[in-house]
Every structure is written in C-alpha cells, then in structure tokens.
Amino acid sequence: MAARELTGMAADVLGAARALGFRRRANVHPVDSVDDPALAVAAIGIAFLELDGLPSREDQQRLARSIGRHTDNAPTKTEEMMIVGRWLVNECHGAQPAISRLTRRLARLDAAGFQPLLSVLNDVAQGAGGLSAKQRDSLDEIGRLMKLR
Numbered sequence: 001m002a003a004r005e006l007t008g009m010a011a012d013v014l015g016a017a018r019a020l021g022f023r024r025r026a027n028v029h030p031v032d033s034v035d036d037p038a039l040a041v042a043a044i045g046i047a048f049l050e051l052d053g054l055p056s057r058e059d060q061q062r063l064a065r066s067i068g069r070h071t072d073n074a075p076t077k078t079e080e081m082m083i084v085g086r087w088l089v090n091e092c093h094g095a096q097p098a099i100s101r102l103t104r105r106l107a108r109l110d111a112a113g114f115q116p117l118l119s120v121l122n123d124v125a126q127g128a129g130g131l132s133a134k135q136r137d138s139l140d141e142i143g144r145l146m147k148l149r
Contacts, residue, residue, distance in 0.1 A: 029091070037109045038081060039085065041071055044102045046086055046098075047092075049124050051135050100141060106146070111147075
C-alpha cells in the first residue's frame with residue numbers, strides 16, 4: 001500500500017514537471033534547474049507556510065489561490081507548480097534551507113520576482129493570523145538575499 005502511494009506521488013511530480021516544462025539538468029541541484037520565477041515563488045511560498053509544521057488543507061488552498069493570483073496563472077498550472085514546488089522543498093531537505101536556496105535562485109532569475117513573492121507571503125501571514133518568529137526571520141533573510149537590505 002505505501003509503495004503504491006509513493007509511486008503515485010512520484011507520477012504526480014513527473015506529470016506536473018512535464019506539464020510545466022521543468023527539466024532537471026544532470027549533476028545540478030534541482031533548484032538550479034528552475035527557470036520560471038513563478039515556480040520559485042510557489043516553492044518559497046510552500047516552504048514559508050511549512051516553517052511551523054504541516055499546514056492545513058485550508059492553508060494550502062489559500063496559498064494556491066494567492067500564487068495563482070499574484071503570478072497570473074490558471075488553477076491547473078498553479079496546482080502543478082505546487083506539486084513541483086513541494087518536491088523542490090523536499091530536495092532541499094526542509095523549509096528553511098529551501099527558502100534560502102530558492103530565494104537565491106529567484107534573485108538570479110528575476111529581481112522583480114520579489115513583488116509577487118512578497119504578496120504571496122503576505123497572504124500566508126494574513127491567513128495564519130500573523131507571522132511566527134521563524135517566518136519573520138525568513139523574511140529578513142529573503143530581504144538580504146534579494147538585496148533589499
């Protein structure tokens with residue numbers, strides 16, 4: 001049963017990656033293969049949401065709506081970005097390392113990508129009733145990495 005679930009999850013990631021045109025380059029960390037700023041924003045949003053543990057279904061849905069709205073993507077593409085983004089966070093071995101690595105990648109891809117990211121993170125904070133200490137620290141780090149401070 002567990003093996004079947006893992007196979008299904010892997011198939012979901014592969015299908016979403018194909019639909020997005022995401023191609024992992026050989027001998028390169030998956031984050032360094034991200035070429036779409038919207039995918040980086042989605043993955044950072046997922047990591048930010050997960051800093052304080054597993055988010056509720058409602059939190060995930062709120063995040064998906066926010067990503068779609070602020071990156072101008074349809075719900076289907078947003079869902080695909082969420083699937084691949086979740087995989088990217090896992091590949092970074094956790095939320096905090098993912099935020100650092102993905103933010104550096106976003107800064108290289110599109111310095112203007114900070115605006116949609118900030119809007120998404122603001123939506124996450126409002127949905128949770130405010131920022132946690134870990135999220136505040138991450139916002140400071142994001143600001144430094146995007147060279148805003």
